[in-house]
Amino acid sequence: MKVRLLKTGHNSAYYNMGLDQALSEGVANGGDPVLKFYGWDPAAISIGYFQKMQEEVDTSKCKEYGIDIVRRITGGGAVFHDQELTYSFMIPIENELVRKPILESYEDICGGIIEGGKDLGIDIQFVPLNDLIVGGKKVSGNAQTRKGGVILQHGTILLSVDVDKMFELLLIPNEKIKDKMIATVKERVTSLSSQLGREFSFDEAVGVFERGFKRFFDKVEFVESEVTDQEDALARKYAEEKYSNEDWLFKM
Amino acid sequence: MKQIIYKVPGGKLLKLKAHLDGNLLNGIEIRGDFFMYPEDGVMKIQDFLVGKILDEQFVNNLSEFIMSEGIEVFGFGAQDIYDALT
Numbered sequence: 001m002k003v004r005l006l007k008t009g010h011n012s013a014y015y016n017m018g019l020d021q022a023l024s025e026g027v028a029n030g031g032d033p034v035l036k037f038y039g040w041d042p043a044a045i046s047i048g049y050f051q052k053m054q055e056e057v058d059t060s061k062c063k064e065y066g067i068d069i070v071r072r073i074t075g076g077g078a079v080f081h082d083q084e085l086t087y088s089f090m091i092p093i094e095n096e097l098v099r100k101p102i103l104e105s106y107e108d109i110c111g112g113i114i115e116g117g118k119d120l121g122i123d124i125q126f127v128p129l130n131d132l133i134v135g136g137k138k139v140s141g142n143a144q145t146r147k148g149g150v151i152l153q154h155g156t157i158l159l160s161v162d163v164d165k166m167f168e169l170l171l172i173p174n175e176k177i178k179d180k181m182i183a184t185v186k187e188r189v190t191s192l193s194s195q196l197g198r199e200f201s202f203d204e205a206v207g208v209f210e211r212g213f214k215r216f217f218d219k220v221e222f223v224e225s226e227v228t229d230q231e232d233a234l235a236r237k238y239a240e241e242k243y244s245n246e247d248w249l250f251k252m
Numbered sequence: 253m254k255q256i257i258y259k260v261p262g263g264k265l266l267k268l269k270a271h272l273d274g275n276l277l278n279g280i281e282i283r284g285d286f287f288m289y290p291e292d293g294v295m296k297i298q299d300f301l302v303g304k305i306l307d308e309q310f311v312n313n314l315s316e317f318i319m320s321e322g323i324e325v326f327g328f329g330a331q332d333i334y335d336a337l338t
Binding site: 048049050051052055073074075076077078102103129130143144145146173 | 264265282286287288324
């Protein structure tokens, strides 16, 4: 079995999400499964499908800082995408590489990340439904949707984390407990740089987790590939017409 | 209209907007950082809940509806909706 391996570098939130959709549709139309590694430029806040932008994000602060805001097609919570490696994995639900039930499929796809952690001497563990932790602290959040018979799972792997900045950009239900929440999140979240005690770069992370996925799915031939012109055009169309559209961003 | 933020024990953060007339639910919006498969299940659940009474049948009826529609929810359950509303 073949999986296309794409490294699309840093792009806007709208293009990143548009490309996820374009590639998922390609898999739904019979294309090979896809593993994609990417980052965010500018930094961005994404919110879950079931969240409301006005309730979660200080949009004027984001504008002031030049931070994109986007709504995902996947559930889950708000994420500040800054110093991180993001992956997307798209595979037909019927493909035997990944177990069908939702919980198990999260765990199977996260297996590539856990395997990558071993290269770094970091013991990453899966915590249902969608978290990966190191020493009890969250290092990766993952989110999945299923459309057209295809699983799209995307997730972030924190390279370093700025909790104070994140809380400047997010709205908190109760301002009075904001300081306490920030302290709690700082205790509960970690990054690969802080685990390693050195700066861990995006490029290094791509190499480590590419090897992780290759080892975890060792029956699979990963074929390094490029985004086709057609996929790129479709991704740009979705970025413009859907993901950056106010109807999508502020609906719910 | 009542806005309710409810932390599901061991689960996600539910944000509800509910139109309540006593214990009669006239409408509800369910938001939060949960997962639901398929995603449009949330609209079905919201529609189902219109006109429901918050009584001892509520949790069972909602659970059965979610199951019968083949909706899978991660992060809250029927009991949490009830607890958040009462």
